[in-house]
Amino acid sequence: MASLTLEHVGKKYPNGYEGVKDFNLEIADKEFIIFVGPSGCGKSTTLRMIAGLEDITSGTLKIDGRVVNDVEPKDRDIAMVFQTYALYPHMTVYENMAFPLKLRKVDANEIDKAVREAARILDLEKLLDRKPSALSGGQRQRVAMGRAIVRAPKVYLMDEPLSNLDAKLRVQMRAEISKLHDRLGATIIYVTHDQTEAMTLGTRIVVMKDGVMQQVDTPTKLYNEPCNLFVAGFIGSPQMNFIDVQVSEKGAGVALAFGANTITLTGPKADALKKGGYVGKVVVMGIRPEDVVEEHEYAEGRSLSEAFPANVTVYELLGSEAMIYADV
Known part of the structure; x- marks a missing residue:
């Protein structure tokens, strides 16, 4: 797994709008970091800059001490799980999970071993021959996670992976993701607008507003010692x-x-x-x-x-x- 460092990272668009401003953060190896905030606060933009899907217009991003500002996404050794499952409908669960390894021309035996291990971790072993249309929303999201796990990347990035699920499934999948972090011992960066998800999943939480980091702390300290009115009102339901x-x-x-x-x-x-x-x-x-x-x-x-x-x-x-x- 890996540590990450973001030093004075910013995102400024051609029209002059600043989506992220002077973002500084040290993420330790195997940490579960949550980016949380209202829509438009810059959390997904920050995640996409880490992934390489958005250009960094100022500052430095390091993964394991290596500057990766200009490194292609495929060469950053990260895996991303999106809000939409993005599964191939004509492929089985097994084929969907194996696909990223086939693209890398990994040996067939290694692919089979990786897919079956990921299926065991995510309780998908009995579903490997099914097509996505025969799966529930929660099962499809687990397949999307499995596709990331088989690659054994340094960092997992998750962009609101539970927002398309109903309330009951969200609770179940929160528990699954928490257990997954324990099993993999992985570095995970997770974006959500839901402060309940943030409080229950993260080892540390980054609260953002208008592209600016407001506070970084453990869930308990955020709740008991908010640094400003925004954090105090955002963290906690019903709000303060x-x-x-x-x-x-x-x-x-x-x-x-x-x-x-x-x-x-x-x-x-x-x-x-x-x-x-x-x-x-x-x-x-x-x-x-x-x-x-x-x-x-x-x-x-x-x-x-x-x-x-x-x-x-x-x-x-x-x-x-x-x-x-x-x-x-």
């Missing part, structure tokens, strides 16, 4: 609630006032607001939905003056949990 509050000093802590309501904050966050010079200023307070509780669930020993009324506008029952939308 944001409220403008007036900060004032209150004993050892601070008081956060919004409308007719006040919340007292103590501890490290209160200290940070004081040291940062935010007393007397308006700041944005973020509250995760799971941290909002009803009055009767309020922690013992706390004053009910800390509670505040909210007008419920929508109630969605989802079985094991319920979503409540309210105005404060």
